Amino acid sequence: MKNSLASRLVTANNAVPCSTESKFSFPSLSCDLKLSELTCLVGPHRAQLRVYLLMLAGLLKSKQGEVCVLGQKVCELDPLAWQSFRSQIGYISGIAPSLSSQHALMNVMLPLLYHLNLPFRDAADKARALLTNLECDFEPTMYPAKLDGFQRGQLALARALILDPSLLIMDVPFNDLGAKDRQKMAELLGKHKLNRAVCMIGGLQYPRFLEQHASQVIFISEYQIIHFNGWASFSQSEDKEVQALLNTF
Amino acid sequence: MKFFGWIGYQCSEAFFYVIDLTCFLLRALSVWQPHRKIINRAVYSVFLDQLILNGINAIAIISFLAVVVGISIASQLVFIIVSVTGAKDFVEILSRLILSEIGPLITSVVLVGRSCTGIVVDLGNTKVAGELEPLHYSGINIDDYVVLPRIVCMVISQVILALYFSAIMLMFGVIFSLLIYEISAQESLTELLNLVTTDSLFGFMLKNVCFGLIIGTVACFHGLLVNNASIHVSEQMQKAVVRCIVFLFLVDSYFIVFTL
Numbered sequence: 001m002k003n004s005l006a007s008r009l010v011t012a013n014n015a016v017p018c019s020t021e022s023k024f025s026f027p028s029l030s031c032d033l034k035l036s037e038l039t040c041l042v043g044p045h046r047a048q049l050r051v052y053l054l055m056l057a058g059l060l061k062s063k064q065g066e067v068c069v070l071g072q073k074v075c076e077l078d079p080l081a082w083q084s085f086r087s088q089i090g091y092i093s094g095i096a097p098s099l100s101s102q103h104a105l106m107n108v109m110l111p112l113l114y115h116l117n118l119p120f121r122d123a124a125d126k127a128r129a130l131l132t133n134l135e136c137d138f139e140p141t142m143y144p145a146k147l148d149g150f151q152r153g154q155l156a157l158a159r160a161l162i163l164d165p166s167l168l169i170m171d172v173p174f175n176d177l178g179a180k181d182r183q184k185m186a187e188l189l190g191k192h193k194l195n196r197a198v199c200m201i202g203g204l205q206y207p208r209f210l211e212q213h214a215s216q217v218i219f220i221s222e223y224q225i226i227h228f229n230g231w232a233s234f235s236q237s238e239d240k241e242v243q244a245l246l247n248t249f
Numbered sequence: 250m251k252f253f254g255w256i257g258y259q260c261s262e263a264f265f266y267v268i269d270l271t272c273f274l275l276r277a278l279s280v281w282q283p284h285r286k287i288i289n290r291a292v293y294s295v296f297l298d299q300l301i302l303n304g305i306n307a308i309a310i311i312s313f314l315a316v317v318v319g320i321s322i323a324s325q326l327v328f329i330i331v332s333v334t335g336a337k338d339f340v341e342i343l344s345r346l347i348l349s350e351i352g353p354l355i356t357s358v359v360l361v362g363r364s365c366t367g368i369v370v371d372l373g374n375t376k377v378a379g380e381l382e383p384l385h386y387s388g389i390n391i392d393d394y395v396v397l398p399r400i401v402c403m404v405i406s407q408v409i410l411a412l413y414f415s416a417i418m419l420m421f422g423v424i425f426s427l428l429i430y431e432i433s434a435q436e437s438l439t440e441l442l443n444l445v446t447t448d449s450l451f452g453f454m455l456k457n458v459c460f461g462l463i464i465g466t467v468a469c470f471h472g473l474l475v476n477n478a479s480i481h482v483s484e485q486m487q488k489a490v491v492r493c494i495v496f497l498f499l500v501d502s503y504f505i506v507f508t509l
Contacts, residue, residue, distance in 0.1 A: 059386055079390075086388025093386075096379035101371065106294070113291035114389050120290060159387075169386070 007035040009167050009197040010056050015065035017055040024048045027225050028065055029055075029218070033167070033197040037215040040203035042234070044221055044245055049201040050171065052220055056199050057089060057169040070167065087115040090160030090168040094175030094202065097156035098144045104131070105140035108158045115163060130158050134188060150181035154188065161192060168193070172202030174209075182206040189213075204249050207231070219245070266492075274466045277400060280393040289393070296398040303364040303399075304406035311359060311410050315417035318355060323347065323422020324429065331430055340440040344419065348453055352415030353407075354501060357460040360407060361493045365468040368399055369489045372472025373482035396469045403465030408457040415453075456504050463496045 010033035016026050024045060029052060033039050041049045054060040058069035067074065070088055077085055098107040108127035112118045118126070131140055136154045144152055153173065160168060173189060174182045186209035189198075193213060203210045203217075210217065210231045217234040219226040221241050228234035235246060326346060330339040372395065375381055385391055423437055471489035475481045 057386070083388045083390065086386070089387075091383055091386040093379070093383045096383060099375070099380050099384070100378060101375065110291055110384075110389070111387055113294070114289060114394065117288075117290055120294075123290075156383075 008032045009035060009070055010058075010199070011066075011068045012056060012062075013066045015055060015062040015067045017051045018061045018063035019051040024051075025222050026051065027220070027223065029220070029225055030065075031056075031216070031218060031227065033199050034215075035166070035197055036194055038193050038198040038200070038210075038213045039216040039218065040210050040214045041199070041201045041218050041220055042204055042245065043219055044241070046172075046201065048222070049220060053169060053171060053199060053201050057091065057167070058085070084115070087111065087163050088165050088167065090163070090165035090196075092153075092156045092160045092168070092170045092173050094153065094156070094170075094172040094177075097152045098159060100144050103141045103143050104136075104138065104147070104155050107144065107155060108140075108162055111159065111163050127158070127162060130162055134158050134161075148181075149176045149178070150184055153177065153181070153185050157188060157192065166196050168196050168198045170198065170200035170202075172205065173200065174202060174205040183208075186212075204245075207249065210234075270466060270470055273396075273470050274400070274462065277392045277396040277466075277469070280390060280397055291389070292394055292398055295394060296402060299398050299402035300405065302367065303360070303402050304409065307359065307363055307406065307410060308413070310363070311356065311414050312417060314355065314359065315414045316421050318351070319418035319421030320425045322351065323418060324425045327422065327426035327430065340423075340437050341444060343422065344441055344444050347419050347422070348415050348449070349456070349504070350501075352418060353411045353453070353457050353460055354497070356411040356414045356457075357407060357464060357497050358494070360403065360410070360461075360464050361490055361497070364403065364406070365464050365489055365493050366486050368403075368465075368468035369472040369475075369486040370482055372469060373475035373485055374479070376473060376475045377477055377479050377482065379477075391473075396473075399469050400462065400465035403468070404458055404461030407461030407464065408454060411457045411460075412453075452504070456501075459500050459504075460497055463500065464493055467493045467496065 010031075012029050012031050014028040014030055016028045019026065024047070026048070031039070033056065041052055043049050051060065055062055055067055056069070058067070058072075058074040061075050070085065072081075072085060074082070074085075098104070099110070102110070105124060105127055108131060109120075109123040112123040112126060113120070116123075128140060131154075134154050134157060136151065136158070138147055138151050144155060147155065156173075170189070174185060177185055182205065186206055189209065190213050203214065214231050215229070217228040217231060219228065219234065219237075219239070219242055224241070226237070226239060226242065228237065234242065237243070323343065326343060327339060330342050334342075375395075381391055381395070384394065419441070423441070427437070467489050471485040471492075475485050
């Protein structure tokens, strides 16, 4: 019982996000994000999915219901606690992966320097080791603008993983990648989802990744939320909205 | 009636702008709280970058301007002063004009043209590319990592560059004047050093700190006001430059009234 509670890193109970996106209605969401499991939010409106993703990541308050992230109610945290709480959550954005004014190594070192205040040399060694582990074949002193889409994705993943977070949030990680790069990125993400809970949006850009790794697919539209235990049950759903979404891919 | 409405609208806009700017500065400064580590290495690296960019890289142009302005304006001033007072209070008048007015003002105008625009473009483009959100989501405080180092560096750069500018300008102005008029160099320099009191130094520092705060705050404020379109970058840059200059002259006028 205790183990099962500990493995639930995020718990949402009838939660409705408090959002400024007024053009959508937000049905209440109940779900658990568990250790070593990947949850993908899918639906016809990415902006709406992003609001739910931010709520599950503890970045957006819920106006109804309750969301516990890593055992904490986010709205009760003071700014200092919030800052250290956030360091346990990795965030990848496929749209804006890293700071263009800093080179790749500094981008990866940044969370170490900011949150742990490690000496520059130690932070650089750690960042280099992670970049090697992620099979990055570019010079660490290159600026993000000089990297291709996949390399930028690797860099974003490195920055998100450098503090070894227990929760990883991925906002369209396959964005701007070609077919081959999506496959390579999927392999990389698959390797690093162990020992942490992963929640993502934009999974339908590469359905094979969901097929292999998703333990939970949550379909969210303006009118309903449907939970599926993995890709197989999602793809076989007879719900009209789900079918319409699948037909677009 | 429309005209008065427009005046009222502009006044209320200006009032709310000043309130916003003050809140922005106070929020950025509130990062320094007792729990905060004095040297956060991530912030320190940005601080060094900004110090090099805004301060050290500006030394060349400031030196050149100081020599040129020193020779042209200071020698003109000396000519006028000598003609009017007969070289009686020429050092005092010169130091008062250069140290309290020309030095800080020209330095701040150079920093507005050089660094204020740079900060607005830098922050604006970062904002347009959406690079700040992931930082915030990773628990990195934007005020701490982005805003405060820029403001602090601007204050330090303004104080040091203004001091440097005034010293060079004064030196070249006096040297050039000595070549033309028969004034004793030793006497002039001794008198100049005697004029540097704690009060005058404090006034000089305070004025430059205010100028630095204005340039840094307005630049960061407008840089972060950019919405998700690159056209807003140039729009905000123009606003930042104009408002910086207006605020600088307003604060300068306040200091003139205060010190007279």
